[in-house]
Structures are given as structure tokens and as C-alpha cells.
Amino acid sequence: MTNQPSLFDRLHDVAIIGGGINGAGIARDAAGRGLSIALIEAGDLGGATSSASTKLIHGGLRYLEFYAFGLVRKALAEREVLLDIAPHISWPQSFILPVSGDRPEWMLRAGLFLYDHLARRRVVPGSARVDLRNDRAGRALDPRFTRAFRYWDGWVDDARLVIANLQDAANRGALILPRTRVTHAEHDGSAWTLMLGDGRTLRAKQIVNAAGPWAESVARTVLGRNDAPALRLVQGSHIITRRVHLGRDAFMLQQPDGRIIFIIPYERDFSLIGTTERDIDAPEAAAITEGETQYLIDAANRYLARPLTRADVVHSFAGVRPLILETGKGDRETTRDYRLVDHAGVPAMTVVGGKITTYRVLAEDVLKRLAPRSKPWTATAPLPGGDVPRLDGETGQDAMKRWLANLTAAQENYDPKLIKRLAMTLGTAAEPLLAGGLGANVGGMFEAELDHFVRNEWAVCADDVLWRRTKMGLHVGNAGKAEIAAWFGEAPGPVEPELPLTHRFATPSVS
Numbered sequence: 352m353t354n355q356p357s358l359f360d361r362l363h364d365v366a367i368i369g370g371g372i373n374g375a376g377i378a379r380d381a382a383g384r385g386l387s388i389a390l391i392e393a394g395d396l397g398g399a400t401s402s403a404s405t406k407l408i409h410g411g412l413r414y415l416e417f418y419a420f421g422l423v424r425k426a427l428a429e430r431e432v433l434l435d436i437a438p439h440i441s442w443p444q445s446f447i448l449p450v451s452g453d454r455p456e457w458m459l460r461a462g463l464f465l466y467d468h469l470a471r472r473r474v475v476p477g478s479a480r481v482d483l484r485n486d487r488a489g490r491a492l493d494p495r496f497t498r499a500f501r502y503w504d505g506w507v508d509d510a511r512l513v514i515a516n517l518q519d520a521a522n523r524g525a526l527i528l529p530r531t532r533v534t535h536a537e538h539d540g541s542a543w544t545l546m547l548g549d550g551r552t553l554r555a556k557q558i559v560n561a562a563g564p565w566a567e568s569v570a571r572t573v574l575g576r577n578d579a580p581a582l583r584l585v586q587g588s589h590i591i592t593r594r595v596h597l598g599r600d601a602f603m604l605q606q607p608d609g610r611i612i613f614i615i616p617y618e619r620d621f622s623l624i625g626t627t628e629r630d631i632d633a634p635e636a637a638a639i640t641e642g643e644t645q646y647l648i649d650a651a652n653r654y655l656a657r658p659l660t661r662a663d664v665v666h667s668f669a670g671v672r673p674l675i676l677e678t679g680k681g682d683r684e685t686t687r688d689y690r691l692v693d694h695a696g697v698p699a700m701t702v703v704g705g706k707i708t709t710y711r712v713l714a715e716d717v718l719k720r721l722a723p724r725s726k727p728w729t730a731t732a733p734l735p736g737g738d739v740p741r742l743d744g745e746t747g748q749d750a751m752k753r754w755l756a757n758l759t760a761a762q763e764n765y766d767p768k769l770i771k772r773l774a775m776t777l778g779t780a781a782e783p784l785l786a787g788g789l790g791a792n793v794g795g796m797f798e799a800e801l802d803h804f805v806r807n808e809w810a811v812c813a814d815d816v817l818w819r820r821t822k823m824g825l826h827v828g829n830a831g832k833a834e835i836a837a838w839f840g841e842a843p844g845p846v847e848p849e850l851p852l853t854h855r856f857a858t859p860s861v862s
């Protein structure tokens with residue numbers, strides 16, 4: 352899958368610049384409609400914004416405050432679709448929203464009523480009031496919070512969603528070129544020639560620029576166009592801490608500055624806390640600051656029964672929201688919707704803005720322009736790994752649970768936690784892997800697993816597998832990381848502070 356030299360020389364229908372979720376979704380949809388596609392990504396696939404999100408498939412409850420009903424409805428409907436087509440890497444996620452005095456209780460209730468009713472729900476439950484004095488979730492919070500609402504959204508492994516889309520695109524004939532930068536593109540009146548960083552060239556009839564936070568600069572410097580909308584680059588950072596949750600609920604916590612932060616159960620032993628908003632000049636500059644780390648700790652501690660300290664932070668990451676610049680609006684009010692811009696005089700389009708949640712509908716909108724006579728097909732077609740056998744009328748989520756139970760029963764020689772970890776990462780691809788034997792343990796991962804990521808998922812280094820194909824970087828410790836780096840033939844990376852032993856995994860597994 353990683354080497355497709357014969358595909359290189361053809362005149363492609365479409366070249367896509369950028370292998371984040373938007374480029375990947377467009378590549379899958381277009382390849383499935385019979386277009387010949389080349390997707391070129393400067394770094395690792397999904398290695399930029401699309402692996403640094405909060406990972407929510409959500410309508411965006413807080414966008415209702417800014418009357419963004421159209422966006423919220425579109426995103427709410429899409430929750431059900433994504434939970435169904437990618438049931439191995441996504442699930443419904445409950446959120447506790449404490450009544451804190453930052454917004455009146457009637458306003459929260461009205462917002463949640465709208466949220467429950469703006470779009471049809473099949474898998475995602477509706478919201479309800481909660482007495483925190485009698486609910487398990489309340490035990491993680493300061494006892495002064497007694498009332499809350501429980502509402503539901505979805506959660507998805509963003510980086511794996513990118514890979515699943517690209518696997519399907521490649522299976523349908525797309526050429527995928529990771530770690531290759533497009534440096535320049537020329538249109539000679541009939542076709543584009545794209546110059547690549549490694550000196551090769553590639554030809555295509557049309558270009559889609561899906562370079563996320565780089566979209567404006569790629570339009571200008573690669574395509575030579577000045578008509579792409581200006582972007583507002585807003586950094587958002589997350590910290591990962593020891594687990595603060597007692598159950599499966601996430602928390603949505605209102606802050607006195609009008610913002611909200613999420614605390615989400617993460618990888619069984621951890622909590623993911625985010626996010627921040629900080630304007631930056633260039634996407635390459637993205638890095639969490641001391642101030643952001645402290646902001647997130649303080650924001651969480653306003654609510655937690657047992658406060659967090661800096662010593663509880665085990666990992667962090669920062670991403671850059673590629674928002675459409677709207678003069679006069681602050682970060683919170685700026686739209687999270689996307690826009691497609693056709694460049695004047697040449698067959699090229701730039702995609703700006705968007706969310707993980709809406710990547711599939713964005714791709715459909717792009718295809719309406721690229722291939723107006725073709726039919727949408729991705730709403731009901733499971734992604735690779737999510738293609739579990741389904742009974743008549745069964746949802747993807749239910750079919751996934753049934754399939755996992757059968758797999759666990761059939762593979763009784765393996766630890767059920769390990770089976771679950773592999774199944775919730777690879778989906779149906781876990782079945783042949785387990786049946787064929789996992790091979791030697793390499794620093795807490797397995798040889799067959801690492802081989803799979805190299806052969807089928809374009810992984811070339813330890814970071815790809817530790818932080819994007821999986822999140823095993825949180826679980827394997829420094830010795831494990833060194834072993835995995837050695838497996839890839841790399842020198843060991845920098846030694847990071849280890850977690851207290853009680854928070855470490857004895858065997859690799861996730862919740």
C-alpha cells in the first residue's frame with residue numbers, strides 16, 4: 352500500500368495537498384466515485400491539527416450561544432453517521448455539566464433541549480438532570496456543586512480516523528504520498544504539474560488545497576493565488592493528567608471568563624483536559640506555554656474535589672485551529688464552519704476551516720463541485736476496521752460490541768484487555784493479527800502490531816506508532832519507548848519523567 356510507483360506517472364483527476372482529516376475524507380470520497388486521486392502530505396498523515404483535537408464528535412453545545420444553529424444541526428446529525436461507520440474508534444460519550452452560576456440553570460436547560468431536538472438521534476441518548484449528591488460523577492467534584500445536567504456527544508480517535516479514510520482511499524486506487532511536501536504547482540492551460548520536495552513531479556487536472564492551518568500560505572506560495580480567505584490561527588492546547596474521573600462521564604466545566612473546558616476520560620488511566628485559545632502567527636510555532644498549562648490546571652481545580660498539581664501532568668500537546676478570519680469577532684465567536692473557495696481562472700479549490708465532526712460532509716460538498724453527476728456514498732459505508740458483520744437494523748456500535756464479545760470468546764489464549772485494545776484500535780484487522788500470532792513483545796507492543804502499522808498504515812518511526820497510530824506512548828514507559836525506537840532503528844528519544852507506578856499499565860490495554 353505504501354509503494355505505488357505505477358500510479359505515479361498518470362495524469363490524476365485530482366491532487367489533494369494535505370493529509371489531515373479533510374484531505375483524507377476528500378480522497379476517500381473521490382476515490383470511491385471513481386476519480387483518480389493523489390494525496391500529498393508534508394509530514395505524517397494526520398500529524399498536524401487532526402491528531403491534536405479534543406477528539407469530540409459534537410454539535411458544539413456552546414455554539415448555540417452564538418446562534419450557529421445551522422452548524423450545530425449539521426454536526427449533530429453527523430455524530431450518528433460517524434459513530435455508525437467507525438464504531439471501532441468512536442463511541443457515545445456522556446458529559447456532566449455542573450450548574451455553577453456562570454450561566455443560569457434555565458439557559459443550560461434550554462440549550463440542552465435544543466441540542467436534543469435539533470437533529471434525529473438513534474445512538475446518542477438525550478440529556479437529563481443529575482443530583483450530584485447521589486451520582487457517582489459528583490464524587491470527583493467539589494461538594495459545593497450539587498446540581499448538573501448529563502448530556503451526550505461522541506468521541507473519536509482523530510488520528511486513526513484519518514488513517515482509516517486513507518486506507519479506504521488507497522484500497523480504491525488513490526496514491527498516498529506521506530512525508531512529501533508540495534513546493535510549487537504550475538498550470539499550463541490544460542493540467543497542473545506539482546513539484547514535490549523530493550524533486551519528483553506529479554500531474555493532475557485539478558488541485559484541492561486542504562492544508563488546514565497552512566491553507567492560506569499554500570494558496571499563495573504553492574498555487575500562486577491571492578484569493579484564498581484570510582485565516583485566523585488559534586492555538587489550542589491540552590494536558591493529560593492522572594485520571595481524575597471515577598466513572599465514564601466527561602466533564603464540561605464553565606469558566607468565569609465565559610469559556611468552557613473539558614475533562615475527558617482518556618486511555619483508561621488518564622484524563623484529557625483542554626482546551627485553550629491563543630492567537631499565533633504561524634502553525635509551526637504551535638507549542639503549549641507555561642501559562643496555558645496553568646490555565647488548564649486552574650480551570651479544572653475550580654471544580655475538582657482533589658486538586659491537580661503540575662506533577663500530575665504526564666503529557667501535553669498543542670494544535671492550531673484554522674479559523675476563517677471574521678473581522679470584529681473574538682476567538683470564541685469566530686465560526687467553526689468551513690468554506691470552499693474556487694480560485695479564479697484555474698481548476699483549483701482551497702478548503703478552509705471545519706471540524707473533525709464535519710469532515711465527511713465537507714468532502715461531499717467538495718465532490719458536488721468536482722464531480723457533480725456522481726452520487727454521495729460515504730454516509731453508510733463503514734470505514735476499514737469498522738466493517739463488523741451487522742444483523743438487520745443493528746447499529747454499528749451494537750454490532751461492534753457483539754463482534755468484540757465473539758472475538759474475545761474465540762481468542763481465549765489472549766488477555767481480554769489486550770484483545771480489546773487491539774480491537775478498539777484496528778477494528779476487524781485485529782482478527783487476522785490475533786489469529787496469526789502477535790510475535791515478540793517489543794517494549795509493551797507486539798511485533799505483528801508494529802509490522803501492521805508499517806505495512807498497512809504508513810508508519811515509519813516510533814513517534815508514529817506511539818502517539819498517532821496508538822496512544823501507547825502514555826503506557827509503555829521510557830524503557831518501552833527505547834525498545835520500540837530500536838525496533839525502528841532509531842536512537843532512543845529524550846528521557847521523560849515517568850508516572851508514579853500506580854498510574855502505569857502492567858500490560859498494554861485501554862478502556
Ligand SMILES: Cc1cc2nc3c(=O)[nH]c(=O)nc-3n(C[C@H](O)[C@H](O)[C@H](O)COP(=O)(O)OP(=O)(O)OC[C@H]3O[C@@H](n4cnc5c(N)ncnc54)[C@H](O)[C@@H]3O)c2cc1C
Pocket residue numbers: 368369370371372373374391392393394395396397398399400401402403404405406407408409531532533534561562563564565569573585586587588626669670671672673704705706707708709
Ligand atoms: C485544540 C483543538 C481542538 C479541536 N477539537 C475538535 C473537536 O473536539 N472536534 C472537532 O470536530 N474538531 C475539533 N477541532 C478542529 C479539527 O481538529 C480541525 O478542524 C481539523 O483537524 C482540521 O483538519 P485539516 O485536514 O483541515 O488540517 P490538518 O490536520 O492540519 O491537515 C493539513 C495538512 O496539510 C499538510 N500540509 C501543509 N502544507 C503542505 C504542503 N505544502 N505539502 C503537503 N502537505 C502540506 C500539513 O502537514 C497537515 O498535515 C479542534 C482543533 C484544535 C486545534
